[in-house]
Amino acid sequence: MAGSSSVSPTPLLKDELDIVIPTIRNLDFLEMWRPFFQPYHLIIVQDGDPSKKIHVPEGFDYELYNRNDINKILGPKASCISFKDSACRCFGYMVSKKKYIYTIDDDCFVAKDPSGKDINALEQHIKNLLCPSTPHFFNTLYDPYREGADFVRGYPFSMREGAQTAVSHGLWLNIPDYDAPTQLVKPRERNTRYVDAVMTIPKGTLFPMCGMNLAFDRELIGPAMYFGLMGDGQPIGRYDDMWAGWCIKVICDHLGLGVKTGLPYIWHSKASNPFVNLKKEYKGIYWQEEIIPFFQSVTLPKECTSVQQCYIELSKQVKDKLSNLDPYFTKLADAMVTWIDAWDELNPTGEGLAKLSIANGPAK
Numbered sequence: 001m002a003g004s005s006s007v008s009p010t011p012l013l014k015d016e017l018d019i020v021i022p023t024i025r026n027l028d029f030l031e032m033w034r035p036f037f038q039p040y041h042l043i044i045v046q047d048g049d050p051s052k053k054i055h056v057p058e059g060f061d062y063e064l065y066n067r068n069d070i071n072k073i074l075g076p077k078a079s080c081i082s083f084k085d086s087a088c089r090c091f092g093y094m095v096s097k098k099k100y101i102y103t104i105d106d107d108c109f110v111a112k113d114p115s116g117k118d119i120n121a122l123e124q125h126i127k128n129l130l131c132p133s134t135p136h137f138f139n140t141l142y143d144p145y146r147e148g149a150d151f152v153r154g155y156p157f158s159m160r161e162g163a164q165t166a167v168s169h170g171l172w173l174n175i176p177d178y179d180a181p182t183q184l185v186k187p188r189e190r191n192t193r194y195v196d197a198v199m200t201i202p203k204g205t206l207f208p209m210c211g212m213n214l215a216f217d218r219e220l221i222g223p224a225m226y227f228g229l230m231g232d233g234q235p236i237g238r239y240d241d242m243w244a245g246w247c248i249k250v251i252c253d254h255l256g257l258g259v260k261t262g263l264p265y266i267w268h269s270k271a272s273n274p275f276v277n278l279k280k281e282y283k284g285i286y287w288q289e290e291i292i293p294f295f296q297s298v299t300l301p302k303e304c305t306s307v308q309q310c311y312i313e314l315s316k317q318v319k320d321k322l323s324n325l326d327p328y329f330t331k332l333a334d335a336m337v338t339w340i341d342a343w344d345e346l347n348p349t350g351e352g353l354a355k356l357s358i359a360n361g362p363a364k
């Protein structure tokens with residue numbers, strides 16, 4: 001028998017997944033990820049000064065958008081894309097044409113598991129997304145679909161098919177994603193705990209979604225992954241991913257979709273300045289004491305069957321119920337609608353495509 005060729009297997013979802021990277025620094029971190037990321041297409045969202053040249057290491061297939069590109073593509077709707085905040089990354093979700101998205105920060109590196117093996121975070125996220133979630137009944141052995149695990153006694157057989165997984169939320173070794181006050185009182189705290197688990201966040205439970213190591217099914221939940229109005233000109237920053245996480249979770253709960261958290265870990269290398277962070281996030285720290293009860297009380301009408309419909313309904317409730325907290329939420333609610341309009345313009349569905357073809361006349 002001829003010797004087996006050492007052809008490496010085709011990377012999972014090679015042509016169905018884009019990697020979105022927001023950057024206001026540089027992309028040197030990609031060298032460490034090259035073995036895992038090189039087969040995939042990158043969407044780089046360059047924040048800050050558009051005249052700055054961002055070097056992309058050789059050998060990567062990518063598209064890069066700076067603020068001028070965003071303004072050109074979206075026109076007036078570009079007002080919904082934040083400037084000078086990692087929230088800008090959501091533009092990458094909008095322009096992608098792929099079914100899956102993985103987003104990672106430029107100060108996140110390959111971590112090692114307890115055996116010392118490099119962790120292919122992207123591969124683990126893909127596994128998380130491709131297997132079901134259990135939002136409706138908690139499995140005490142965590143992810144029942146994982147090698148070596150299963151549903152435990154008492155788990156209803158009628159529920160063992162699980163739900164489609166919309167989001168996979170990864171974690172971080174070394175610098176944990178702490179808020180500024182915690183960072184200030186624990187400047188030397190490092191996360192060294194590798195917890196070997198993936199679990200579904202139960203229906204009806206919110207969670208603090210961090211955007212630095214995150215993957216999602218763009219076709220299931222993409223239109224709700226808006227990272228809000230943050231950074232330049234806004235009264236708040238560093239709540240981009242938190243806002244998106246609360247919105248996607250209530251919509252996933254409504255649509256019967258699952259959200260997982262746990263593996264994979266990345267190595268988060270840079271602690272941003274806690275004083276700068278405090279200035280950005282302090283309003284969020286007290287606003288969230290009102291925002292969380294709002295999201296906990298959100299109910300979406302059964303007529304809302306698409307993500308867009310859910311998101312527009314949510315924006316109405318944000319405007320009605322949070323504007324008394326601060327006029328910012330009126331602006332944010334309007335920006336949520338602009339985001340959906342821009343998303344639908346760039347990603348026309350059946351109905352939208354039909355309108356487009358009428359507008360453009362019969363094919364030549």
Ligand SMILES: O=c1ccn([C@@H]2O[C@H](COP(=O)(O)OP(=O)(O)O[C@H]3O[C@@H](CO)[C@H](O)[C@H]3O)[C@@H](O)[C@H]2O)c(=O)[nH]1
Binds near residue numbers: 024025047048240270
């Ligand atoms: O104005 C900006 C600032 C940063 N970026 C890019 O966004 C990510 C995250 O930046 P950084 O590592 O400095 O931020 P952290 O404090 O570690 O993490 C926060 O960022 C979010 C998670 O992604 C969340 O708000 C916090 O966890 C890097 O790629 C920067 O280059 C930017 O584009 N514009």
Ligand SMILES: [Mn+2]
Binds near residue numbers: 105212268269271
């Ligand atoms: Mn960081």
